[in-house]
Amino acid sequence: MERGTFLYEVWVARWSLLSGFGITLSASVLTIAIATLLGLILGIGLTYGWRPLRWLIRIYVDALRGIPVLVLILFAYYGLALFKINVPPFWAGVIALAAFSIAHIAETIRGGIESLPQGQTEAAKAIGLQFHQRLAYVIIPLATRRVLPPWMNTCAEIVKNTTLLSIIGVVEFLLSNQQAIARNYLVLQFYLFAAVVYLLINFTISQLGAKLERRYAHFRY
Amino acid sequence: MLNYNFNWSVIWRNWDAFLDALLLGLGMAVLSLLVGCIIGLLVAYARLAQNRVLQWAAWAYVELIRNTPLLLLVFMCYFGLPELGIRFLDKVESFVLTLSLYAGAYMAEVFRAGLSSIPRQYVEAAKAIGMRPWQRQRWVVLPVMFRITLPSLSNNLISLFKDTSLAAAIAVPELTFTARQVNANTFRVMEAWLTATALYLVTCYAIALALRAVERRYASIR
Numbered sequence: 180m181e182r183g184t185f186l187y188e189v190w191v192a193r194w195s196l197l198s199g200f201g202i203t204l205s206a207s208v209l210t211i212a213i214a215t216l217l218g219l220i221l222g223i224g225l226t227y228g229w230r231p232l233r234w235l236i237r238i239y240v241d242a243l244r245g246i247p248v249l250v251l252i253l254f255a256y257y258g259l260a261l262f263k264i265n266v267p268p269f270w271a272g273v274i275a276l277a278a279f280s281i282a283h284i285a286e287t288i289r290g291g292i293e294s295l296p297q298g299q300t301e302a303a304k305a306i307g308l309q310f311h312q313r314l315a316y317v318i319i320p321l322a323t324r325r326v327l328p329p330w331m332n333t334c335a336e337i338v339k340n341t342t343l344l345s346i347i348g349v350v351e352f353l354l355s356n357q358q359a360i361a362r363n364y365l366v367l368q369f370y371l372f373a374a375v376v377y378l379l380i381n382f383t384i385s386q387l388g389a390k391l392e393r394r395y396a397h398f399r400y
Numbered sequence: 401m402l403n404y405n406f407n408w409s410v411i412w413r414n415w416d417a418f419l420d421a422l423l424l425g426l427g428m429a430v431l432s433l434l435v436g437c438i439i440g441l442l443v444a445y446a447r448l449a450q451n452r453v454l455q456w457a458a459w460a461y462v463e464l465i466r467n468t469p470l471l472l473l474v475f476m477c478y479f480g481l482p483e484l485g486i487r488f489l490d491k492v493e494s495f496v497l498t499l500s501l502y503a504g505a506y507m508a509e510v511f512r513a514g515l516s517s518i519p520r521q522y523v524e525a526a527k528a529i530g531m532r533p534w535q536r537q538r539w540v541v542l543p544v545m546f547r548i549t550l551p552s553l554s555n556n557l558i559s560l561f562k563d564t565s566l567a568a569a570i571a572v573p574e575l576t577f578t579a580r581q582v583n584a585n586t587f588r589v590m591e592a593w594l595t596a597t598a599l600y601l602v603t604c605y606a607i608a609l610a611l612r613a614v615e616r617r618y619a620s621i622r
Contacts, residue, residue, distance in 0.1 A: 245600060245601045246597050246601060247562040247563070247564075247565035247566075247576065249566060249568065249576055250575075250597055250600060253576065253579075253593065254593040254597065257583055257593065258590065261589050335467070339468075340469070341469075342469040342471040342472055345471070346569055353475075357475070366480055367480045367483050367484070370476045370480050377468050378464065378467045378468055381466075382463060382467045
């Protein structure tokens, strides 16, 4: 391989690119895990919660959906330091991304639960299931089928949003490509390379989501 | 822990910059939505066309754009196009171009769903009274489709407005960039970001309310 060709430069930058890819993956997985867990709790609170609690969650969800993610990330990055909370940029970014995604997932889950026919809950009550049993054995299993496809979309969104961490200096996959570009000026090649990698990840996720959607489409309750 | 002294005078001194930034963001969002609608309409028709090549090309465009991070597209357009000899775009134009292409892919999906949800009888009735193909599109299909897709259009405008924050990455002086500058110049971290956040929120809600009113006016007729 010749010096200055694209493949040579990728080979030179392989460790930095791989570590960037790893950071993108870990940021995505962490964000998805946190957002799914807390989003599920908030989503259930939004549907069944005590009224003032429901309002609080509603305000949180609506507020976060009206603010750009980038502003949240920058706010977390500059703001947390003010309160002597010493977080590395990676965690500031993950916290901000998760806070944003929680709102989306909570809303998806509320929609999924409310789309279930009332009859399911009534039947569960009629056979004497307690609230937590109704949730665990009836509502959540049924709602999962409704929620899974939009949840996959949110996951793809999260992977795309991790690129914003590059703005606060987290060397994730996009920034590792930009660093390579800064060394060798192969602008188009490296951006296209990054685009293809993101495309492969997200295309896989979205095809999986579409497949699940088709599989669950015939379920009627 | 919370001994932070607020000093809002910094914000008042920079208020004009904040407002200009907000207007720039709104302008970029509206322009991108308009261009995106044109692209989206063409792509939606291409996806529903008989021609296999057109269908495939439209599908590829939508999937390519929707599965690539917007920030990467912004950088590709801003740093990549000059490499291809396209050097006449400034920052704002380059960003609007990116956002329009991005919006086009999303609008294509919206319009495709809208076009395929139009009852076949409408078109048949139009045929029966002797309308030509383009007349059927112009007077029957498109007006009905726009009413059906209006809610998605307003949601898209709001997301596009939020997406204009990414223009800060290529130093377009919009709201996020301005907040960052005020933050860097004055160290009034909370004030700068709270102001930006509040302005984004208020604008998003104002757009939502205004468009709900429009939607009620043109409530879809079935």
